[in-house]
Amino acid sequence: MTVVAGPAGRTRRVPPGPPRTATFRLLRELFTDRLSLLSSAASRYGDAARIAIGPKALYLFNSPEGAKHVLADNSSNYHKGIGLVEAKKVIGDGLLTSEGELWRTQRKLIQPAFQHKRIAAQAGVVAAEAGQLVDRLRNRIGAGPVDMTHEMTGLTLGVLGRTLLDSDLGDLGDLGSIGHAFESVQDQAMFEAVTLSLVPSWLPLPMQRRSRKANAELRDVVNTLVARRAERAGEDVAGADVLSRLIESTRRESDPAVGAKRLRDELVTLLLAGHETTASTLSWALYLVGRHPEVAARLREEAATVLGDRPPEFADLRRLSYTGMVVQEVMRMYPPVWLLPRIALAEDEVAGFHVPAGSDVVVCPYTMHRHPDFWHRPELFDPDRFHPDHTADRPRYAYIPFGGGPRFCVGSNLGTMEAVFTLAMISRELRLRGAAGPAVAEPMLSLRVRGGLPMTVHPAH
Ligand code: HEM
Secondary structure, rough: OEOOOOOOOOEEOOOOOOOHHHHHHHHHHHHHHHHHHHHHHHHHOEEEEEEOOOEEEEEOOOOOHHHHHHHHHHHHEEOOOOOOOHHHHHHHOOOOOOOOOHHHHHHHHHHHOHHHHHHHHHHHHHHHHHHHHHHHHHHOOOOOOOOOOHHHHHHHHHHHHHHHHHHHHHHHOOOOHHHHHHHHHHHHHHHHHHOOOOOOOOOOOOHHHHHHHHHHHHHHHHHHHHHHHHHHHOOOOOOOOHHHHHHHHHHHHOHHHHHHHHHHHHHHHHHHHHHHHHHHHHHHHHHHHHHHHHHHHHHHHHHHHHHHOOOOOOOOOHOHHHHHHHHHHHHHOOOOOEEEEEEEOOOOOOOOOOEEEOEEEEOHHHOOOOOOOOOOOOOOOOHHOOOHHHHHOOOOHHOOOOOOOHHHOOHHHHHHHHHHHHHHHHHHHHEEEOOOOOOOEEEEEEEEEEEEEEEEEHHHH
16 A cells, blocks of 8 residues: 655555556456456455556545445535546436536436336336237247347336336337447447547547437437427326426526427436346346246246236335345346446545545446455355345445435336336246356446347246
């Protein structure tokens, strides 16, 4: 550990980290293997590491104490950081990336649409969408492999359309291709992040061209959603969903262009933040359950006992307790939001270490969820670690799939309900088997399954 002199002779502790001479290796890892880069920093340097890459220094805090400080206790000193800064070019100033007064106003406006009562009222819609997915999969029994990441993307976009926007996104074209458009713009954001934004965006690289095209496609989707709602202006939908709330509030903006941009930013943000995370959770769940027949059997038994043949309703969420534990364990091993990047506005002290103003600070759910002090044999898929008898001693910030503090995920209840219902409904009648080798995690804005997830479909019995 390094100690440097501070003002008035005070000493400041600097977190340990790789030597400057490692810059080229680190740059390569940043580009090709970000999870290993952070995992090896966490295991080598402990709960705080300073990773100097070229002109930048990344501060990684990997203790619940450090995470709580950055995300909650001193959250006003931190703005969203790398990756999200680049994503702003696409999603603009939506809830995920905005700061200050704009963020507070928008959070107040959007949060009520996600209240417990409203989510409970959406249970039927979620169950119906998941039911259609199961129908589609049933038709593939005995046929070739199905790409489950594609299916899960379609499902989660469909659910978002129905629950938040009261609209059938499927009418706008193949949901999978809307999903691809989101992927392209994210690839671009991640590319800019890992190349430290040094590649000009006007260069005619295939990725940049794809991203521009995808961006235009997403703009079209949002414009169509807004136009459709305008056609239904006379209907009693005001206040019923996020879209109505947003249209109502942006209409009050004195400059219509600013209002239109804000509306677009919020809608693209909600569609992005809401679908890929849940699709990632479900994809990894299917992958892990596919490799653990004993977990599949318990899931099937619980679904049969709790649900029988009927679709789930909100009260079942509590009753499907094992399925809930499986979803929690999946998000421990493969947290969809694997990195929480921040920039320190003023200097700070985190977990006893000095952080200069302007530093890039990251809390990493992926490494935190594998911290050996809190997770016994972290590489093992073991849903029982979330049994209530085993969770009491675990610090709250050792498990952060939905983040923490004021920027805590606004859609956590919706995402959880969707994941639990879908997993239960698939498990009670189908058994999915991986048709490729071990899956590889690809850390983009969310943690994807690299190259998709081909699985064959079989009856559960
Ligand atoms: C399993 C599913 C989900 C996971 C794991 C997840 C995870 C997260 C995490 C970790 C954050 C905090 C990011 C940060 O602090 O930098 C976040 C924020 C957010 N999430 Fe989710 N999310 C999920 C589902 C959803 C859904 C279904 C929606 C909406 C439809 C949604 C909308 C948002 C929004 C708008 C934010 C920004 C909130 C703010 O800054 O005020 N998420 N999510």
